[in-house]
Amino acid sequence: MQWLYLAIAVVFEIAVAIAAGKAEGFKNRKWTIVTLVSGAIGTYFLSKALLTFDVGVGYAIWTSISGIGITLLGALFFGQRLNWRKAIGIAAIIIGVVGLQLSGAA
Known part of the structure; x- marks a missing residue:
């Protein structure tokens, strides 16, 4: 269940x-x-x-996966650039998260 909670987070x-x-900057009330x-x-x-x-x-996994998601959505939907350096960074984050999981994190 903790993985579901983390995924929702x-x-x-x-x-x-x-x-x-x-x-x-919190000027748009709806988006604020x-x-x-x-x-x-x-x-x-x-x-x-x-x-x-x-x-x-848990916090490291949360921020890492969120950061990857934000970066990928930015590239897919908001015209932000995804170059090879960012791709290497994403791969490093994934390796780190897998390493945390394999260490018996949960």
Whole structure:
């Protein structure tokens, strides 16, 4: 169940990043509300996941997978560039997350 909680937290963290970009420094009320609500929901599910995960490991997995998701969505839908250096960084993050999992993180 902790993996489901972590996955939900990742989805909402990605939503926070996208909404915060559209909130225009919290001038756009609609996107500001989406940012804050998404952040609250994501934090709730992260806290549920951290009941089982070691805090450092759970947080590292959460931020890493969220960062990858944000980077890929930025490239796919928002015209942001994804070059070979970013691809190597993403691969390194994936290797790190797999390493954390293999270490018996949960």
